Amino acid sequence: MPNQPHRSDGTESPAEAEVVDLVSSLIRFDTSNTGELETTTGERECAEWVAQQLAEVGYETEYVESGAPGRGNVFARLKGRDSRALLIHGHLDVVPAEPADWSVHPFAGAVEDGYVWGRGAIDMKDMVGMTLALARQFKRNGTVPPRDLVFAFLADEEAGGKYGSHWLVEHRPDLFDGVTEAVGEVGGFSLTVPTRDGGERRLYLVETAEKGIAWMRLTVKARAGHGSFLHPDNAVTMLSEAVARLGRHTFPLVPTDAVVDFLAAVSEETGLEFDTASPDFDGMLAKLGGISRIIGATLRDTANPTMLRAGYKANVIPQSAEAVVDCRVVPGRQAEFEREVDELIGPDVEREWITKLEPYETTFDGHLVDAMNDALLAHDPHARTVPYLLSGGTDAKAFAKLGIRCFGFSPLQLPANLDFAALFHGVDERVPVDALKFGTRVLEHFLLHS
Ligand SMILES: [Zn+2]
Structure with missing residues (x-):
């Protein structure tokens, strides 16, 4: 046009x-x-x-x-x-x-x-x-x-x-x-x-808010030992379990003002409904196309494991194992987010922030x-x-x-x-x-x- x-x-x-x-x-x-x-x-x-x-x-x-x-x-x-x-x-x-x-x-x-x-x-x-x-x-x-x-x-x-x-x-x-x-x-x-009447409307997205950045290191320290023995307290196993629980977790939907206003404007133009309380909310969002990857990530905290490090030989159970997780936190959610993370990783995993930038x-x-x-x-x-x-x-x-x-x-x-x-x-x-x-x-x- x-x-x-x-x-x-x-x-x-x-x-x-x-x-x-x-x-x-x-x-x-x-x-x-x-x-x-x-x-x-x-x-x-x-x-x-x-x-x-x-x-x-x-x-x-x-x-x-x-x-x-x-x-x-x-x-x-x-x-x-x-x-x-x-x-x-x-x-x-x-x-x-x-x-x-x-x-x-x-x-x-x-x-x-x-x-x-x-x-x-x-x-x-x-x-x-x-x-x-x-x-x-x-x-x-x-x-x-x-x-x-x-x-x-x-x-x-x-x-x-x-x-x-x-x-x-x-x-x-x-x-x-x-x-x-x-x-x-x-x-x-x-x-x-696409608009209700079959036309098109250009929305210009102005950024008024940003999620917080919280890069986290998880460490498990346990007993080293021979790879041929029974060894229930294996640091690699314990860390992997925690990382998998965190990576698979879906944090709750928390619509902030900016997101609510954005979705309301899109609804008004397109006639599409976005009910954040609906179990099919992600399906509704997907109708927006490529941009839904950006908008979807703004509705909830995310914790994506990005790095893993442990061990030095096939038959040595190492004393420690380490992971890095890229967490992005919705404004106002930091305390609740940390509580949820601690519950997921359990008491055997130490966590520390590598980088923490406020929303x-x-x-x-x-x-x-x-x-x-x-x-x-x-x-x-x-x-x-x-x-x-x-x-x-x-x-x-x-x-x-x-x-x-x-x-x-x-x-x-x-x-x-x-x-x-x-x-x-x-x-x-x-x-x-x-x-x-x-x-x-x-x-x-x-x-x-x-
Ligand atoms: Zn840039």
């Missing part, structure tokens, strides 16, 4: 004209975050390039390394009429990619078939490119936005932000002086749903939400914004510690049949060229009215 061009004569803004090149260039920096300091090496070069793009048009930039050499972040500020600043943040790191699995090289930045291809195309060098393009356009035009805009390009989001946003919030809070609100990933993208939640209202609505409607008259809860985590968790109100808003108008959820950290990650240009127009409107 056509959307409104930014200018009445149909020509592109300077930001629209360069956004595809910028995203493609960003993808060509291999900023793979392996989770290990020794092997995560591309961020500095990418950050320096971003700083150069900003300096070229007259910004004073600050390059900051966050806790370890090479973990590069870049900050720039555009003075507005009001000093209550808005933070626009994007991370420069990406998850690793295996070139052999891809149709194009993941770090070539190919522009083909109407898409920009490569690792980071939607997570989140798309938003970084749109932000960069607009920052450059504003500076060149001498634009004075309604409020200070703080542009932040960050390291280490994909490993939880210990060497990125969390370090910056703790050691350099001055970089966020005056910031009251923020926008970043993962929201603002469209989801096309985040704000309301879907106020001036900034109005500005998102207006910006989307100005460029897509079929738009309807709806709040949603993200099952993952973003740098918003760090900024919330400074009292900053955070939203996921990186606008993209997507083709109705694109399985967007499958592209996150997926093979053949790509973003439509049209979506980038649309997003740039919406973001411009938003930033100039925020």
Whole structure:
């Protein structure tokens, strides 16, 4: 479906004209975050390039390394009429990619078939490119936005932000002086749903809440011994039982405000019913297609075992066995979640948190939400914004510690049949060229009215 061009004569803004090149260039920096300091090496070069793009048009930039050499972040500020600043943040790191699995090289930045291809195309060098393009356009035009805009390009989001946003919030809070609100990933993208009257409606999902992240190590310590003897207190057996119980467990459905509002909006448009009390709720949700994998995970806590370690020889029963479990907790559920986990794993299993990041939640209202609505409607008259809860985590968790109100808003108008959820950290990650240009127009409107 056509959307409104930014200018009445149909020509592109300077930001629209360069956004595809910028995203493609960003993808060509291999900023793979392996989770290990020794092997995560591309961020500095990418950050320096971003700083150069900003300096070229007259910004004073600050390059900051966050806790370890090479973990590069870049900050720039555009003075507005009001000093209550808005933070626009994007991370420069990406998850690793295996070139052999891809149709194009993941770090070539190919522009083909109407898409920009490569690792980071939607997570989140798309938003970084749109932000960069607009920052450059504003500076060149001498634009004075309604409020200070703080542009932040960050390291280490994909490993939880210990060497990125969390370090910056703790050691350099001055970089966020005056910031009251923020926008970043993962929201603002469209989801096309069939309407009651046989038409289609584009919902734009704005992230207003995030589940907590709780990575847990489980350890069983028992008696070592010979593999040929009777040995009921075998650490490997005991750990495996606990891990299987946890991995098979379904936590209770806990609909939060964001999820309830989201489902109500989808019902209103589509006529589909979502009764969270029904035993067939998952079946109702599946009618939403690919997005149901994201939404389904926002309704309950999850505990997915991801790593196992034990033993060193076939005939030696080891003294200990270890597992790592990736847990994601619905806002407000932490205490209840821990009680349930302890009951499942039993008294012989020790548990400790490796990483624990609080959930985040704000309301879907106020001036900034109005500005998102207006910006989307100005460029897509079929738009309807709806709040949603993200099952993952973003740098918003760090900024919330400074009292900053955070939203996921990186606008993209997507083709109705694109399985967007499958592209996150997926093979053949790509973003439509049209979506980038649309997003740039919406973001411009938003930033100039925020
Ligand atoms: Zn991301």
